Amino acid sequence: MGQPVIVIVGMGPGIASAAASRFGQEGFHIGMIARREDKLAAHQHALREARIDSSYAVADAADPEALGAALATIEEASGGATVLLYNAAHIKWKGILDETAQSLIEDFKVNVAGALTAVRAVLPAMRHADGGTILLTSSMFATRPSSQFGSLSIGKAGIRNMAYSLAEALKATNIHVATITVKGQVRADDPQRSPQAIAEACWTLYQQEPGDFSTEVEC
Numbered sequence: 601m602g603q604p605v606i607v608i609v610g611m612g613p614g615i616a617s618a619a620a621s622r623f624g625q626e627g628f629h630i631g632m633i634a635r636r637e638d639k640l641a642a643h644q645h646a647l648r649e650a651r652i653d654s655s656y657a658v659a660d661a662a663d664p665e666a667l668g669a670a671l672a673t674i675e676e677a678s679g680g681a682t683v684l685l686y687n688a689a690h691i692k693w694k695g696i697l698d699e700t701a702q703s704l705i706e707d708f709k710v711n712v713a714g715a716l717t718a719v720r721a722v723l724p725a726m727r728h729a730d731g732g733t734i735l736l737t738s739s740m741f742a743t744r745p746s747s748q749f750g751s752l753s754i755g756k757a758g759i760r761n762m763a764y765s766l767a768e769a770l771k772a773t774n775i776h777v778a779t780i781t782v783k784g785q786v787r788a789d790d791p792q793r794s795p796q797a798i799a800e801a802c803w804t805l806y807q808q809e810p811g812d813f814s815t816e817v818e819c
Contacts, residue, residue: 603653607631607674607681609661609718610688611643614786615737618795619685619802624652631674631681632656633667661688661714662706671721680725683733683806686715689755696750704751711755715762731774733806736763738781760816767815776813778805783818793819
């Protein structure tokens with residue numbers, strides 16, 4: 601059996617970086633996708649310093665063709681994903697009445713639709729392996745929307761709904777789908793909502809066995 605792989609879409613500081621470190625400590629190869637190559641190269645350097653194997657590909661999660669190609673590049677280089685962590689989101693402070701239909705559509709491509717693109721890309725390898733874990737990060741806005749974060753609130757509700765829908769669609773398999781709902785601000789000094797605490801929740805979800813799968817955990 602080859603080295604397990606976690607693919608992180610939306611690689612960056614905070615949750616994604618902490619998850620990369622947590623899974624890397626357990627022997628995982630880290631596959632990273634984000635829009636900026638310089639940032640990805642910096643993350644790869646940090647992981648290398650920690651003796652963690654990684655690879656990356658550049659893509660905008662809003663572009664299904666580019667995202668699909670990036671995921672294919674990582675799979676070709678390191679093997680099929682054991683875990684997918686979709687952490688991409690377009691975060692902005694903008695009142696819902698200041699949004700337009702087009703801006704909501706553009707944000708939805710990143711906040712929700714990109715997750716489906718990523719899931720469809722990793723599923724064949726997970727089916728072949730008869731198992732895998734798909735993790736989607738959400739927030740308190742999924743159930744407590746904010747008018748000042750109108751588009752993000754819609755997106756987080758959508759990603760939470762997608763997790764439950766995918767879990768139902770894949771319930772007859774050994775593929776685990778779950779959402780991590782962060783119920784407040786992610787802060788390094790918060791023992792419940794620090795990046796490391798959320799990464800630990802991701803690891804706990806990965807370790808769950810069929811029959812004990814949780815579809816949602818809150819941090």
